[in-house]
Amino acid sequence: MSNETTTSRSPAAEAVDGRILPALTSLQDADLTGWLSRRGHPRYRTDQIRRWIVERRAGSFSDMTDLPRELRTDLEQAFRFSTLGIVSHQTARDRTEKLLLQCADGELVESVLMRDPGRRTVCISTQVGCAMGCVFCASGLQGLRRSLAASEIIDQVLALNRLLEEDERITNVVVMGIGEPLANYDALLDTLTFLTSRFGLGARRITVSTVGLPARMRQFASLKRPYNLAVSLHAPTDALRTQIVPVNRGTGIQDILAAADRYFYETGRRVTYEYVLLRGVNDLPVHARQLADLLSGRNAHVNLIPMNRVTELTLAAPDHQATDRFRSVLQRRGIPVTVRKRRGADIDAACGQLRLSRTPARNAASAGR
Numbered sequence: 001m002s003n004e005t006t007t008s009r010s011p012a013a014e015a016v017d018g019r020i021l022p023a024l025t026s027l028q029d030a031d032l033t034g035w036l037s038r039r040g041h042p043r044y045r046t047d048q049i050r051r052w053i054v055e056r057r058a059g060s061f062s063d064m065t066d067l068p069r070e071l072r073t074d075l076e077q078a079f080r081f082s083t084l085g086i087v088s089h090q091t092a093r094d095r096t097e098k099l100l101l102q103c104a105d106g107e108l109v110e111s112v113l114m115r116d117p118g119r120r121t122v123c124i125s126t127q128v129g130c131a132m133g134c135v136f137c138a139s140g141l142q143g144l145r146r147s148l149a150a151s152e153i154i155d156q157v158l159a160l161n162r163l164l165e166e167d168e169r170i171t172n173v174v175v176m177g178i179g180e181p182l183a184n185y186d187a188l189l190d191t192l193t194f195l196t197s198r199f200g201l202g203a204r205r206i207t208v209s210t211v212g213l214p215a216r217m218r219q220f221a222s223l224k225r226p227y228n229l230a231v232s233l234h235a236p237t238d239a240l241r242t243q244i245v246p247v248n249r250g251t252g253i254q255d256i257l258a259a260a261d262r263y264f265y266e267t268g269r270r271v272t273y274e275y276v277l278l279r280g281v282n283d284l285p286v287h288a289r290q291l292a293d294l295l296s297g298r299n300a301h302v303n304l305i306p307m308n309r310v311t312e313l314t315l316a317a318p319d320h321q322a323t324d325r326f327r328s329v330l331q332r333r334g335i336p337v338t339v340r341k342r343r344g345a346d347i348d349a350a351c352g353q354l355r356l357s358r359t360p361a362r363n364a365a366s367a368g369r
């Protein structure tokens with residue numbers, strides 16, 4: 001049985017004299033050090049504060065007990081500890097946890113923590129809603145409302161980090177929640193910089209998923225950083241893909257594959273192709289053969305995802321036999337393939353189930369500019 005807790009506490013709403021304060025996580029170390037030194041505090045306070053945020057998982061400035069009291073008060077007056085308030089917290093039967101988080105302007109996002117032996121993976125969102133309109137996905141049902149700031153993406157990781165037991169650590173981050181990460185490129189890069197420099201995660205532990213925006217993929221490749229790239233393909237022909245992923249109309253599969261090849265060439269990282277299986281739409285052996293034709297000779301891995309239920313949609317997952325048949329066709333052609341494990345489906349935390357909001361945006365936590 002899943003359980004849910006809700007809270008009206010909203011650090012996102014912290015304000016002084018009606019002003020919304022800048023977010024602590026939006027500051028570069030040099031800026032924080034400058035702010036501290038203007039108040040006569042030594043440089044090492046920056047490291048202390050950063051340690052409290054990341055390693056010691058402080059939930060507020062007042063938790064930072066080895067900082068002088070007046071400094072804690074100054075910090076409270078000057079910065080928001082988090083840009084996000086927790087609206088609800090659900091735990092699934094498989095111990096997957098999902099947070100519904102509220103931004104200062106009342107917008108809502110969802111983020112997920114998954115537990116596997118030796119792995120703690122968080123899945124984070126980059127936008128409020130999504131403009132891509134994939135037909136199987138709850139996230140885009142109401143379109144795009146806005147992109148998140150880097151601090152709002154980083155604060156999801158920190159909020160999930162605080163859910164862990166003392167002996168647990170986040171080992172992997174997947175940027176696969178609500179939104180198209182490459183359509184919020186600058187905030188994505190700032191988030192990745194935070195994760196690799198201050199949060200201590202290796203680039204190989206981070207996966208960025210994209211619907212396939214070739215120009216941005218090439219730009220991302222030019223960084224030559226070994227992040228994992230997952231391309232949501234979902235169909236082997238342009239005609240079918242345009243039905244499932246409407247944004248394909250302006251790109252086309254060949255351009256996406258060329259950009260993915262470039263990514264492999266620049267970073268040395270094998271690209272994963274995600275393929276949501278939709279019963280009677282893209283799950284037939286002929287589709288598997290066409291997919292194998294596209295990918296054979298490429299350094300590719302296919303992740304099959306039987307569609308997760310979305311209440312508003314009539315589309316459904318194929319049965320186990322059809323999924324196995326599809327997988328076998330790819331295997332016989334020598335394409336590495338896995339079928340994604342369903343995680344947190346009983347709390348709508350699985351792939352494609354995260355959504356803009358199911359809770360009225362402005363009644364759970366009183367954030368607002």
Ligand code: SF4
Pocket residue numbers: 130131132133134137138139140177178179180211352
């Ligand atoms: S699958 Fe990803 S890109 Fe497509 S609508 Fe959902 S969130 Fe957007």
